Structures are given as structure tokens and as C-alpha cells.
Amino acid sequence: MTATTVDTHATDAGTGRASVLRGYRFELLKLVSQWRIRLLVLACWIAPALFVAAVSRQSALPSDTLFGRWMHATGWAGPLVMLGFAGTWALPLLVSVVAGDVFASEDRLGTWRHLLVAVRSPRRIFVAKALASLSVILLLVAGLACSSALGGVVAVGSHPLVGLDGHLLAPSDAAGKVLLAWVCVLAPTLALAAIGLLGSVALGRSPMGLLLPALVALAMQVAQMLPLPVAVRLALPSYAFIAWNGLFTSPAQVRPLLIGIVVSLVWAVLATALAYVLFLRRDFTSLTYDGSGRRAITTGLLPLVALVALTVTVVAVSTPSVGSGIGQVKVQRSVATAFAHLYRQQTEQLRRPALTEAQLRATAACDKSAGHVTAEGPGNDWRCVVSWHLPGVEAVGTAVYQLDVTSDGRFVADGDGPKEVNGYFLVRTPVGDAPNPLWQFDGNVELLSTTPKG
Structure with a gap:
């Protein structure tokens, strides 16, 4: 050497x-x-x-x-x-x-x-x-x-x-x-x-x-x-x-x-x-x-x-994030945001009056394993109920989603009704059947937070 x-x-x-x-x-x-x-x-x-x-x-x-x-x-x-x-x-x-x-x-x-x-x-x-x-x-x-x-x-x-x-x-x-x-x-x-x-x-x-x-x-x-x-x-x-x-x-x-x-x-x-x-x-x-x-x-x-x-x-x-970085507040915010954007797309497909996300005021309430465990971390046992409002309508619309959240923050939301909103993979439009954007959709939860919790 x-x-x-x-x-x-x-x-x-x-x-x-x-x-x-x-x-x-x-x-x-x-x-x-x-x-x-x-x-x-x-x-x-x-x-x-x-x-x-x-x-x-x-x-x-x-x-x-x-x-x-x-x-x-x-x-x-x-x-x-x-x-x-x-x-x-x-x-x-x-x-x-x-x-x-x-x-x-x-x-x-x-x-x-x-x-x-x-x-x-x-x-x-x-x-x-x-x-x-x-x-x-x-x-x-x-x-x-x-x-x-x-x-x-x-x-x-x-x-x-x-x-x-x-x-x-x-x-x-x-x-x-x-x-x-x-x-x-x-x-x-x-x-x-x-x-x-x-x-x-x-x-x-x-x-x-x-x-x-x-x-x-x-x-x-x-x-x-x-x-x-x-x-x-x-x-x-x-x-x-x-x-x-x-x-x-x-x-x-x-x-x-x-x-x-x-x-x-x-x-x-x-x-x-x-x-x-x-x-x-x-x-x-x-x-x-x-x-x-x-x-x-x-x-x-x-x-x-x-x-x-x-x-x-x-x-x-x-960074202030701890644990898995996947928490209930983050999941609810991500699901509600994606639903509001996709609801607007469905509205355009059906040739209904245009809406904005601010008018919809979409929110989501999510739990994990039917509330038997803490709503945190990845898993395919997340369930979210999305609520929204339509201008001039007093009744609040609701839709159910089953979520599979992976450890990297990506999730797939699978619609579970009602049928006219997200329960079927096609919607009937004035020009024929088209893929329903609310039936299934992908989303992403940011693992890092700007605050210690959430």
C-alpha cells in the first residue's frame, strides 16, 4: 500500500x-x-x-x-x-x-x-x-x-x-x-x-x-x-x-x-x-x-x-410536528377543501348555477375506528361526514366518505352516499353520463404543521 x-x-x-x-x-x-x-x-x-x-x-x-x-x-x-x-x-x-x-x-x-x-x-x-x-x-x-x-x-x-x-x-x-x-x-x-x-x-x-x-x-x-x-x-x-x-x-x-x-x-x-x-x-x-x-x-x-x-x-x-403528523384537524381540513373544489366541478357538469367555496362553507367531521381510538395516524378506518350549504337552501347537505390514509399523508376518499352526490361513479349530465368527481378522490395531508398541534 x-x-x-x-x-x-x-x-x-x-x-x-x-x-x-x-x-x-x-x-x-x-x-x-x-x-x-x-x-x-x-x-x-x-x-x-x-x-x-x-x-x-x-x-x-x-x-x-x-x-x-x-x-x-x-x-x-x-x-x-x-x-x-x-x-x-x-x-x-x-x-x-x-x-x-x-x-x-x-x-x-x-x-x-x-x-x-x-x-x-x-x-x-x-x-x-x-x-x-x-x-x-x-x-x-x-x-x-x-x-x-x-x-x-x-x-x-x-x-x-x-x-x-x-x-x-x-x-x-x-x-x-x-x-x-x-x-x-x-x-x-x-x-x-x-x-x-x-x-x-x-x-x-x-x-x-x-x-x-x-x-x-x-x-x-x-x-x-x-x-x-x-x-x-x-x-x-x-x-x-x-x-x-x-x-x-x-x-x-x-x-x-x-x-x-x-x-x-x-x-x-x-x-x-x-x-x-x-x-x-x-x-x-x-x-x-x-x-x-x-x-x-x-x-x-x-x-x-x-x-x-x-x-x-x-x-x-x-419543526413543531410530532408523532405521525396525521391528526384529526388536518384530515378534516384536507377532506373539506378537496370536497368543496370537486363539488364545484360537479355543479358545472350538471349545468347548475355556479358556486364558490366560500358559499359552500364545506366542513368535515372525521373519526377513526368509529371513535373507539384516537383520531390520529394512518389507517383505512377513517370515516368523514362532509357538510355543506347551498345559497337559499336552509337544509344542510351531508355526504359520507371512507378514508384510507397512508403513512406519508396521502389518502383516498371513497364515497359512501348519498347516491346522487357521491354514491355512484357516474353522474347524469345534460350531455350524457360523465365520471363523478365526488365518487372517489385523492388527497394529501401535510405532515408538517405551523403550530404544535393539529
Whole structure:
């Protein structure tokens, strides 16, 4: 190892080293020349468009997926459905294939000596490989976003999109927020890419380096499904994969999204720095190098664990929310707001006199497990009774909803009567039957609060 360090310093001090730009071009060419990378690029730029267009034409839509129930109505729902799938499965796998193998491939082929002779700088090799893998990952993400948006708009058209609180987004506004949502998930994608670089450096030719980003993403997804405190949930980079939901409410729920982006970028910087340190300290003279287990733990794993603990502490101190972040007041407010917006849409469908949310004065009374438990936390046992007022009518209208609230704050409200309001999936309009916007709808409860309670 001492001889390797001396040689490394000698080459750094020498002349004739390849520039970072030349090294970047060389590494990028090596990546795109691999058949699996070419297939991934081709798939990311073609498959989403075909998938979104095909699903949008089906009679049965993925209504259990966020924005899936609106794929018939607007082309801007398709890229959001694809974004939900990408954050859960596609992006972690893509990152694993690209970043998780960029250093390990040299170990398997035994080409480190040749590369060091050509470039003469381990530091430039690291930068070139990191930039090349980043470029390919950005190309793949851009393909997923552009292809799914194009497929949706071509198949269905650019129409208004219903937000998560029931308000309508104009096509231009919907397009801008769809683009912003895809940009926001770049932060957690970079965090996984940095973890891939770290695993590729620390574990050498071991297949665990290739699988590390996908395994870390899976573990974080499982954690997000558990009833964890808000501070722990926001301290994980995976939360940024779902926090974009807040962009589609009015006003936008940006605080959780900003926290998720900052946490993801901190993870990306720290994991990349750790990979850089490990790379400069590795033994390039051994053809059978499989990584250092002790060094991978002390230099790679422990700092990330410490970062989680630090982030949890900072989020817990800086935000007033405690527990799950899902409380009775929040659920009632979210359900009433979404109902008021969607009731206006139903009124327009039925060609009735126009109303405003202020005139409706919609409120919701929600409980959990028929009042036998505290109305707090996720679960499919929420029940809400929505009340509203019509101008000139003394009687108060009521509608019942059964709610399934997930641990990340998203809920699906299923209408339970009366039939003429939300008890059937179609409404009879002057121009024929149309989907009933009040039958089922998605909503989002912001986990962070501006006050200690609620």
C-alpha cells in the first residue's frame, strides 16, 4: 500500500496527465458503448410513452395510483403516474446499473493499471467516472419524463389537471408543475447515485456494490411505509421521491419538499466525498482487490448513520410536528377543501348555477375506528361526514366518505352516499353520463404543521 501511495503522488506531480475533460469523454464513451446502457437509454425514451398512451386508452385505470384516475381526462396525469413508479422502482434500479458498476467494472476486468498509466491521476479518474455516470443518469431521467409526457399529451391531450386538493390546474400550470416535480426527484436520485459510487469503490468486484443503491432505496421505502415519526421520515432521502405531491395543492406544500431536497443533496455530497476518500486510499496494485470490509464500515457506513441521526435531530428541533403528523384537524381540513373544489366541478357538469367555496362553507367531521381510538395516524378506518350549504337552501347537505390514509399523508376518499352526490361513479349530465368527481378522490395531508398541534 505504501508503494501505491508513493506512485500515486509521483504521477500526480508528473506531467502529461490526461485532462478531466478527456477523461470524462473517455469514461462516457465506455459507458454508452455497453449494450445494457444503450438498451436502458432506448427503453427510457420509448417505453414510457407507449405505456402511458396504452393505459390512457384502457377502460380500467390504475385508480390506486396517485393521479391514475385522471389519465382519461388529461395527458399530464400520465407523467405523474410514471414519476410515482420511477421513484419506487425504476430510478433505484437504473442508478444501480450505472453508478453501482462504474468503478467495480475496472476491478472485474483488471484494468486499473492501464487506466492509471493513461490518465496518471486517481483524482481525475474519480471525477471523470463520477461525471460520466451522472450524465448517463440524467439522460435516463430526462427520457422517462419527456417520453411519458409526450405519450400522455398525444394520447389524451393537454387538458386541465385535478390537483390533490380538488382544484383545477390549467394545462400550462400543470405542465410547469409536472416538470418541476421531475426536477425535484433529481435530488434523491443523486443521493442514490452517490451511494452507488460509494458501494462500487468500497466493495470492489463484489456484486453487493452493484445492488447497494437498490437495496438502500428498498429499505428506505419500507421505512416510509412504517408509522415512523415525522422527523425520521423527513431525514431519509427517499421522502423527496414522494414529497413532490405537495406541489399539486393550493397553496403548495413546499416545506416537506424543500427539506427532502436538502437532505438528499447532503447525502449526495457526503456519500460522494466518502467514495472519493476511499478511492484515493485503495490498493491499485492488487488484481484480486475485493474492497476493505473494515474501511467500508468505518469510512462508508458509519458517517451515513451519523448523518441520519443528525438530520433527525435537526428536523425534530426545527419543526413543531410530532408523532405521525396525521391528526384529526388536518384530515378534516384536507377532506373539506378537496370536497368543496370537486363539488364545484360537479355543479358545472350538471349545468347548475355556479358556486364558490366560500358559499359552500364545506366542513368535515372525521373519526377513526368509529371513535373507539384516537383520531390520529394512518389507517383505512377513517370515516368523514362532509357538510355543506347551498345559497337559499336552509337544509344542510351531508355526504359520507371512507378514508384510507397512508403513512406519508396521502389518502383516498371513497364515497359512501348519498347516491346522487357521491354514491355512484357516474353522474347524469345534460350531455350524457360523465365520471363523478365526488365518487372517489385523492388527497394529501401535510405532515408538517405551523403550530404544535393539529
